Amino acid sequence: MGFEVLFKGKNMVRLLQGLGVALQISLISVAISIVLGLILGMLMSLKKPFINLVSRVYLEIVRIMPQMVLLFIVFFGYTKLTGRNISAESSSLIVFSFWGTAEMADLVRGCMAGIPKIQYESSRALGLSRLQTYIYVIIPQIVRRLLPLSINLITRMIKTTSLIMMIGIVEVLKVGQQIIEANRKSSPHAAFGVFATIFLLYFIACWPISCLAKYLEKKLA
Amino acid sequence: MEEILKVEKLTKRYEDITVLENVSFSVKKGEVLVIVGPSGCGKSTLLRCINGLEDIQDGKVSIEGKTGMVFQSYELFPHMTVLQNLMLAPLKVQKRDKGEVMKEAEQLLERVGLSSKKNNYPRQLSGGQKQRVAIVRALIMHPEVLLFDEVTAALDPEMVREVLDVILDLATQHKTMLIVTHEMNFARAIADRVIFLEGGSIMEDTTPEEFFDAPRSERAKRFLSTFEYKKKE
Numbered sequence: 001m002g003f004e005v006l007f008k009g010k011n012m013v014r015l016l017q018g019l020g021v022a023l024q025i026s027l028i029s030v031a032i033s034i035v036l037g038l039i040l041g042m043l044m045s046l047k048k049p050f051i052n053l054v055s056r057v058y059l060e061i062v063r064i065m066p067q068m069v070l071l072f073i074v075f076f077g078y079t080k081l082t083g084r085n086i087s088a089e090s091s092s093l094i095v096f097s098f099w100g101t102a103e104m105a106d107l108v109r110g111c112m113a114g115i116p117k118i119q120y121e122s123s124r125a126l127g128l129s130r131l132q133t134y135i136y137v138i139i140p141q142i143v144r145r146l147l148p149l150s151i152n153l154i155t156r157m158i159k160t161t162s163l164i165m166m167i168g169i170v171e172v173l174k175v176g177q178q179i180i181e182a183n184r185k186s187s188p189h190a191a192f193g194v195f196a197t198i199f200l201l202y203f204i205a206c207w208p209i210s211c212l213a214k215y216l217e218k219k220l221a
Numbered sequence: 222m223e224e225i226l227k228v229e230k231l232t233k234r235y236e237d238i239t240v241l242e243n244v245s246f247s248v249k250k251g252e253v254l255v256i257v258g259p260s261g262c263g264k265s266t267l268l269r270c271i272n273g274l275e276d277i278q279d280g281k282v283s284i285e286g287k288t289g290m291v292f293q294s295y296e297l298f299p300h301m302t303v304l305q306n307l308m309l310a311p312l313k314v315q316k317r318d319k320g321e322v323m324k325e326a327e328q329l330l331e332r333v334g335l336s337s338k339k340n341n342y343p344r345q346l347s348g349g350q351k352q353r354v355a356i357v358r359a360l361i362m363h364p365e366v367l368l369f370d371e372v373t374a375a376l377d378p379e380m381v382r383e384v385l386d387v388i389l390d391l392a393t394q395h396k397t398m399l400i401v402t403h404e405m406n407f408a409r410a411i412a413d414r415v416i417f418l419e420g421g422s423i424m425e426d427t428t429p430e431e432f433f434d435a436p437r438s439e440r441a442k443r444f445l446s447t448f449e450y451k452k453k454e
């Protein structure tokens with residue numbers, strides 16, 4: 001079935017290391033995206049015309065551009081423009097944060113818009129200050145709505161990191177290809193075993209996160 | 222008796238539209254004032270001007286003490302239990318003692334028949350129960366004046382009664398209240414005084430008997446006739 005190649009040499013360890021690279025890039029990007037997305041989302045909620053225009057253009061670019069094209073633009077474009085080298089890892093962090101920030105900001109904006117005006121008014125009628133209203137009433141509601149949605153963003157990022165092998169990063173999918181290539185003669189069916197294992201690895205990484213999102217969604221609804 | 226609320230020549234405009242014009246009246250301690258009038262006459266805006274949710278363009282509102290307000294709907298904090306909803310403002314705004322507030326919250330819940338719901342979330346309550354909690358949440362702040370803004374308008378008919386009963390109960394305790402409502406029978410039963418508002422101005426300011434039985438203005442007559450049904454011949 002092709003699973004035997006995994007036990008040759010350090011193949012399994014290399015696959016896991018590849019998964020580690022993918023997870024590392026996605027988790028750093030997620031962390032950056034959450035922070036920047038929160039800031040941008042709140043700015044967007046201020047409804048200032050200039051911020052609205054800029055953020056609309058930004059969100060639209062992210063929406064219509066395939067992530068792979070963004071990766072190529074940053075990785076090759078940067079070098080072309082500045083004449084300096086940019087590492088594939090930095091490029092992917094830039095692209096994934098650029099994408100994640102847009103998604104996160106849109107989620108934050110949506111959650112903030114979803115808080116009815118009466119929540120602010122009844123807080124004020126009770127004598128709560130603006131700050132108290134945000135701390136006790138508004139932000140807890142936003143976090144509850146945001147948490148499951150942003151966790152889903154993490155799983156989507158992990159899956160999309162499979163693209164970064166296109167700019168030469170040796171992540172789990174690339175390792176898999178290398179193993180298959182190297183064992184073409186001795187194990188002609190390696191492809192099945194290797195990809196099935198990679199499927200399993202992605203599943204093990206994403207499934208608990210997805211369960212957590214579902215659990216939180218239910219618990220905090 | 223002493224005047225607890227005084228509104229003088231209040232005018233409210235949204236850009237070019239005048240919502241309230243030259244509205245003046247006062248409320249005595251313990252008085253129940255019901256404000257009626259057709260939709261869009263400025264009733265709700267008047268309450269919102271009184272408790273400072275809207276700025277006013279002219280005139281003056283003076284209140285001896287604080288106001289408490291109950292809105293039409295969806296005002297409980299959905300992420301907090303009933304008890305947490307009740308205790309937030311007393312603890313954070315008035316910095317009262319937690320044990321004392323909790324005791325009062327439980328007593329008030331008992332009074333409105335919701336003791337068993339104290340640890341429930343708003344989504345687990347019916348519309349009528351939510352409004353009763355909202356009333357308790359306003360009461361627990363010990364306001365001098367209570368403002369009710371069409372508190373039964375969003376409720377299913379079978380839940381209107383339980384909410385109005387709570388307000389009637391408050392009237393027997395001599396709470397000062399301003400009530401905007403479309404429930405004419407209730408208005409008649411609870412009011413010490415009725416104000417009829419139309420087009421942003423006070424058209425009548427009188428006793429409930431006179432207003433409902435012998436309204437002076439044509440407009441009030443027309444307004445009241447919209448609540449009557451007769452079979453067409």
